[in-house]
Amino acid sequence: MMASHKHDDSVSVVGILGSGVIGASWASLFLARGMQVDLFDAAPDVAATTNAFIRRAWPQLRELDLVETGLDIEDALARLTICDTAAAAVYRARFVQESVPERMPVKHAIYAEIEPVLRPDAVVSTSSSGLLLGDMQQGWKDPSRFILGHPFNPPHLIPLVELLGNEKTSDGVLEFAAAFYERCGKETIFVRKEVPAHVANRLQAAVWREAIHLVAEGVASVGDVDKAMRAGPGLRWSVMGPHMLFSLGSGGLGLDGFCARYGDSFHTWWDSLGSPRLTPEIAAMLADGVADEEAGRSFEELVEERDRKLIAAITAMKDI
Numbered sequence: 001m002m003a004s005h006k007h008d009d010s011v012s013v014v015g016i017l018g019s020g021v022i023g024a025s026w027a028s029l030f031l032a033r034g035m036q037v038d039l040f041d042a043a044p045d046v047a048a049t050t051n052a053f054i055r056r057a058w059p060q061l062r063e064l065d066l067v068e069t070g071l072d073i074e075d076a077l078a079r080l081t082i083c084d085t086a087a088a089a090v091y092r093a094r095f096v097q098e099s100v101p102e103r104m105p106v107k108h109a110i111y112a113e114i115e116p117v118l119r120p121d122a123v124v125s126t127s128s129s130g131l132l133l134g135d136m137q138q139g140w141k142d143p144s145r146f147i148l149g150h151p152f153n154p155p156h157l158i159p160l161v162e163l164l165g166n167e168k169t170s171d172g173v174l175e176f177a178a179a180f181y182e183r184c185g186k187e188t189i190f191v192r193k194e195v196p197a198h199v200a201n202r203l204q205a206a207v208w209r210e211a212i213h214l215v216a217e218g219v220a221s222v223g224d225v226d227k228a229m230r231a232g233p234g235l236r237w238s239v240m241g242p243h244m245l246f247s248l249g250s251g252g253l254g255l256d257g258f259c260a261r262y263g264d265s266f267h268t269w270w271d272s273l274g275s276p277r278l279t280p281e282i283a284a285m286l287a288d289g290v291a292d293e294e295a296g297r298s299f300e301e302l303v304e305e306r307d308r309k310l311i312a313a314i315t316a317m318k319d320i
């Protein structure tokens, strides 16, 4: 069972709780990194669905150079154990990634089940997108080694993981988790204060709100708003973030120089931004626009196109 673990000497076994969209993707990544994965999911067909996911993800992980040298898919699948209980999936794991449904009673029930059997040095990280850490901690007697490690879908492709602990978190736990994720090829950030939706989803929500407003007000079609984002700021933002880009936009004056020059414009623009609601009418208008944008391409074709382009972009930028 012992893998080479040249990327991380301290984690050889990872526990996975929940193997849906997010958990199966995490499992694929951890297997590619040469770890043993002990996995529990309440669904009866978990073995078949997880296997199918890993087989689909494997060539993508290989393209991203995330598969440990010499490892093939059959070796990896031999390191996957589907367990009958949550406790069985975690008792020997140094790191546990929890990705069960986004409902507090489900999270609390599984924490109560695993806490008595965890190794004393185990770190448990939840993928939760929207629940507050403080509320999830109430499912623990001792939450000091329980943190948030929020990925972006799909976790085996998108590098970002957002990390959050609080005053109840033991010293060094977040840093341990950051080092672990980084050895798995991830890029981590520390969320310093608890707010709904962490950092990246708030940024997405802010941009999408205005994108919807532009469509609803008839300023541009859904397809043109998407094109404006993809061919303009989205492309730049995948290279550098907004602060750095505007600093460069100052022509060498720095971000404070940029603010002095363009601050009034931004204040006027911010004052005119919209606050739409996702009413059935707006949702239908957006769906119609997406149908035009799809131009007959199937769901599967579009997912394949998204993943192919993402992998190409990530791979190209790794070499620069």
Ligand SMILES: NC(=O)c1ccc[n+]([C@@H]2O[C@H](COP(=O)([O-])OP(=O)(O)OC[C@H]3O[C@@H](n4cnc5c(N)ncnc54)[C@H](O)[C@@H]3O)[C@@H](O)[C@H]2O)c1
Residues within 6 Å of the ligand: 017, 018, 019, 020, 021, 022, 023, 040, 041, 042, 043, 086, 098, 099, 100, 101, 102, 106, 110, 127, 128, 129, 130, 150, 151, 152, 153
């Ligand atoms: N989908 C996303 O884009 C996304 C992105 C980042 C984080 N997340 C977070 O990841 C978590 C999982 O989301 P998802 O999209 O994978 O959901 P999902 O519904 O696809 O998967 C949840 C899995 O948990 C299983 N399950 C249900 N009850 C269980 C239990 N008691 N014990 C073990 N397994 C159980 C289900 O059978 C299912 O396979 C959520 O907290 C969500 O907020 C989701």
